[in-house]
Amino acid sequence: MTFDAVRAAQRAAAPWPYARLDVAALLATGWRPTPVREVVLKVHQRCNLACDYCYVYELADQSWRGRPATMSAEIWRLTLDRLADHVRRHDLRSVRVILHGGEPLLYGRDRLAELADAVHSALPTTCKADIGMQTNGVRLDAATLEMLRRCGIRVGVSVDGVEADHDRHRRTPNGRGSFAAVAEGLERLRRPENRAIYAGILCTVAPGTDPIACYEQLLTFEPPTIDFLLPHANWDERPERPGGDETAYADWLIPVFDRWYAAAPPPGVRIRLFEDIMQLVMNGNSGSEQVGLSPSGVVVVESDGAIEQVDALKSAYEGACATGLDVWNDDFDAVLTDPGMVARQIGLRALSQTCLECPVHRVCGGGHYAHRYRRGVGFHGPSVYCADLKKLIHHIHTRLAADIRRLVSSGAS
């Protein structure tokens, strides 16, 4: 699809930002884009699991069907050249390259090692490059871990709690659960020799399951970090709410927060969603997509070389991630003026009036951009998880405010 055709399709599907956000006017006010700080490489488009909620395969966008199964070395080399140019142009001191899919370990150990080595050699020595990988964990065998360790690739693993809950969603294509294989992989990953490359666990919230059982299960894998992800949904494809509970997701997360906050087990597992909300409540920043108003510096390069926006948008509509740009013809500066990219970098200016009138808007930041989507409107409105976010933020705020008051009075006395 040509650049103009992509923009026309985006304007029809999401009037905001594509028809209504005036990027030229923003630039005229002196606003400047935040450079790309993270490149997600879709090295393998296929997966050895068939999770029922996967935004790549199971939701609105089916563009994976038309792309090569694997990324050629030519494309990742071009991408790294583009990134190196971008680093030099903006004098960046650190960037992150995330190996993603599908399932990135299907790309093969040798090819992943070659790519990781090339990341470091492509970038200027003044720029630190972190390499990460999000995997389903099924193929974390000893040889793979040795390669990941040698290449300094940090590993995040997706696990959805206890075996029965995990296996309800995260199955192989023939319907078998994947928990046992993932647990074996995590058993290896948490060994002392692999600790430095163990980034953490990503868990999708499933109301109707036992949150404390889930949390305790995740703790058995000794992750340095956990992140709880709200399932990708929007106003047209709404999230499951068992029993019609309007705050089912907050009601699931709050007991986990209370347990973690009261007694995070040593050496202090971190929960990114909760830490982000705590910091935002205290006037700090967020580094994640789920809450806060920080600018997004993330681009995705697909296996065919297309430069796209974050792929969680695939949950909204077919082509939602598209920019019409690619690494063959375009540098990363070109993507920074795409209205979709701009919308995720302008903080308060991207929020609807409804959000701006809400007392928690600086903390929730309107929620995950993908969760704001409504057909005919686009991404300009509250998150479909608005009530959940409000309840969770209120709970965390109340708890923190009380403890900080106590802390201050103990210092005064």
Add this chain to the structure above:
Amino acid sequence: MIDVSKLPLALINSAASEVLARSLRQVIASIDDPDGVISAFQSFAPDA
């Protein structure tokens, strides 16, 4: 919003909850680095 910018470091470190103490330290550190940028790598968390 809760303003913690004037809390002394010694007091922060004495917080009963280690989670709270770490979060306070991160907020204080971020005052000098206001340009946080989002990461899509969900398993990554910045250093405490």
